[in-house]
Amino acid sequence: MKQLDDFYLNQKEPIKGIFLALKEIILKQDKDIRNVLKYGMPFFCYKEKMFCYLWIHKKLKQPYIGIVEGKHFDEVFLIQENRSRMKIFILDSKKDLPLEQIEMIIQKAINLYKTGIVKV
Structure with missing residues (x-):
């Protein structure tokens, strides 16, 4: 876990703050x-x-969320x-982070696995 924590802590602001916020947003989904x-x-x-x-x-030089099974999505963003x-x-x-879009796309990604479209 230390290497993972170090990854976040070693980022420069504002990327560090964005990544830490994204981590919390994603984990609570x-x-x-x-x-x-x-x-x-x-x-x-x-x-x-x-x-x-x-x-x-x-x-x-901007942070992003990579969606592994993104090919299943048509969102313009x-x-x-x-x-x-x-x-x-x-x-x-x-x-500011577009919270609604982030939560929506994370839920859609999780649902690919929950519904069996992508095998868990």
Whole structure:
């Protein structure tokens, strides 16, 4: 757990605050969500299956939520770029977090696993 905690603590503001807020928002969406460190980044797992992660966009230098099964979603705020499976939700570090959109997309991602569209 120390490496995961260090990941958050080693980020510079405002990214650090955004990531810590996102962690809390995501974890409170379901009791079966766990936060783990994989590939050097914080991933969130639903019943041991990775469903989203946090990272910083290389070109835009903005934080984002990566949705592992993003290909199943049509929301205009999700961007595919050169990914075949994942889509990302880029957040503006100068604005308040769009809480309703974040909670909605996290719930949709979890529901993919709950409904069996994606196998747990």
